[in-house]
Amino acid sequence: MPEISPDLFRRWYRSFEEDTDDQAVYRPGDYPFPPRRAPRPSLEFRPGGGYLEYTAGPADRAAPSRGSWEAAAGDSVRVRAGAGTRVLHIVAHDAQVLKIRK
Amino acid sequence: MDNADIVETPARRRCGSEDVHRRLLNESLNYRLNRAAVENLAFAFATGEEQPTRAETLTIPVVVHVVWSAEEHNLSEEQIDSQIAVLNEDFRAANADVKNVPPVWQGLVADARIEFRRATVDPDGNATTGVVRRQTSEPAFSDNDAVKSAARGGADPWPTDRYLNIWVCQLSGGLLGYAQFPGGPAATDGVVITHTGFGTTGTAAAPFNLGRTTTHEIGHWLNLFHIGGDDGTGCSGTDFVSDTPNQAGQNFGTPAFPSVTCNNGPNGDMFMNYMDYTDDSAMCMFTHGQMLRVEACLAGPRRNLLTADPTTPPTGGPGGTADPTTPVTGGPGGTADPTTPATGGPGGTADPTTPATSGTAPGPSEPAGAGT
Numbered sequence: 001m002p003e004i005s006p007d008l009f010r011r012w013y014r015s016f017e018e019d020t021d022d023q024a025v026y027r028p029g030d031y032p033f034p035p036r037r038a039p040r041p042s043l044e045f046r047p048g049g050g051y052l053e054y055t056a057g058p059a060d061r062a063a064p065s066r067g068s069w070e071a072a073a074g075d076s077v078r079v080r081a082g083a084g085t086r087v088l089h090i091v092a093h094d095a096q097v098l099k100i101r102k
Numbered sequence: 103m104d105n106a107d108i109v110e111t112p113a114r115r116r117c118g119s120e121d122v123h124r125r126l127l128n129e130s131l132n133y134r135l136n137r138a139a140v141e142n143l144a145f146a147f148a149t150g151e152e153q154p155t156r157a158e159t160l161t162i163p164v165v166v167h168v169v170w171s172a173e174e175h176n177l178s179e180e181q182i183d184s185q186i187a188v189l190n191e192d193f194r195a196a197n198a199d200v201k202n203v204p205p206v207w208q209g210l211v212a213d214a215r216i217e218f219r220r221a222t223v224d225p226d227g228n229a230t231t232g233v234v235r236r237q238t239s240e241p242a243f244s245d246n247d248a249v250k251s252a253a254r255g256g257a258d259p260w261p262t263d264r265y266l267n268i269w270v271c272q273l274s275g276g277l278l279g280y281a282q283f284p285g286g287p288a289a290t291d292g293v294v295i296t297h298t299g300f301g302t303t304g305t306a307a308a309p310f311n312l313g314r315t316t317t318h319e320i321g322h323w324l325n326l327f328h329i330g331g332d333d334g335t336g337c338s339g340t341d342f343v344s345d346t347p348n349q350a351g352q353n354f355g356t357p358a359f360p361s362v363t364c365n366n367g368p369n370g371d372m373f374m375n376y377m378d379y380t381d382d383s384a385m386c387m388f389t390h391g392q393m394l395r396v397e398a399c400l401a402g403p404r405r406n407l408l409t410a411d412p413t414t415p416p417t418g419g420p421g422g423t424a425d426p427t428t429p430v431t432g433g434p435g436g437t438a439d440p441t442t443p444a445t446g447g448p449g450g451t452a453d454p455t456t457p458a459t460s461g462t463a464p465g466p467s468e469p470a471g472a473g474t
Contacts, residue, residue, distance in 0.1 A: 035299060
C-alpha cells in the first residue's frame, strides 16, 4: 500500500475560521481554537490504513464513523467512512496544519 | 481505547481479541437496550401514563475532579464554588436572567427542584471537600473519556450511582464540554468541562463564563437532548419534548427574538433554552416538558440518587446502595451497580461472560412496556 506522510497520522479538527473559498483548513487538537459547544468535525488518519471521521454527537462529543484510507494519485487520499467514499485533495500539510481542497 | 473503538469490528478473528470483542458487542447491546428503556419511561411520563411522584427537592452530591498539568488549570476553590452556585440557580429557576425569557414562554419556565452540593463524604466514608485534584502529564484531553481514568492520565470516577462526577480539565479541539446520557457505562458516567467554561471566575472566559456549559451538560446527564434535535439543520429532528418549539439546528451566539426556522413563527426558536448552543448570557431556562424527561430519568436509571444519603457512607463498599431486588443493570435504563460481580468493580464494565440481554431487557411489568 502506498504510504502517506506520517505528519497526517493524527486527529485533525476543522478550523472553519481559517477556511478560504477553495480550501478547508484543519488543525491538531492542541491548536488554540475558539471554544464551541458543538464539537468540531474532525478526521483521523491512522497508520496501516485506518480512518475515522467524527461528526457532532448528541451529547456534545464527536461521533466517529470508522473506515479506511488509501493513497491515490498525486497528493490525494481516497477515504471511506460510513456509507461513502470520497477523495481528499491535500493542498498542503505539515505537523501543524492540513489544507484540503473544497 | 478511545470511544471510536467501541464500535469497531475486528477485521479478522483472533483468539486473543475474541473476549474483548464479545464484551464490546455486549456493552453496545446493553447500551441500546438501556437507552430504549430510558426513552420508553420518558414517553410514559410525557404522555401522562406515569406521573412524577417526587415530593422533595433532590440534592445531588457532586465530586469535582480537577485534572491539571499547568498550574493555572488547578482551579481555585472559588471557581468551583461559583459553578455550584450557578447550578443551584439554574436548576431552581432562581437565576436572575430568567426574566429574559420572552413573555410568551414565561409560563413554561420550570423549576427542576434539583440542587447540587460538593460531596461531604467520600466513597470510603471519610470526610471530603468533594474535590479531587490530580496532576497529570497530559496537557489536554480529547472527548475519548481518558480524563475519567487514572490509568490514562485522568481520575477515576466515584460511584456514579451516588455522585455526579464532574471532570474539569483542558479539553482539546476547542470543545467546551461533553456528557454521557443515562444508561451508559458506569465507568464513564458524568460530565466533562473545559476549565475556561467552568464557573464564573478564575480561568472562566467570556462568552462562556457564566457556568452554563455545566448546566447544559448536566441536562444531557439527566437525559435532555438538544432543543433543535440532532439532525443537523433539518426540521425533522426532535428533543422529544412537547413544549419546546420545533426548530432547525442549534443556535449560536446571542440571537435576537424572534428567530424563526422550520415555519415556527411567530415566536420562533427557543434559543434561550439551556439545551441550545447559545452563549452563556443568552440561555436561561428549562421547560416543564423537559422536566418530565428529567423526572423519568430520576425514576429510572438515576433513581439511586433519590435514595442515597450523601451524608452517610455507603453500605457494602463503593456504590453499594443499589436496590438488591433489581437486576444487575437496574432494569429500565439502569446504570450498573459497580459493586456487583457482573460489572467488575468500581466503574466496571460489563462482564463479557454475561449474556447480552441478562438483566437488561425491560420485563413486561417494567415501564418500558407500560409506556407503549
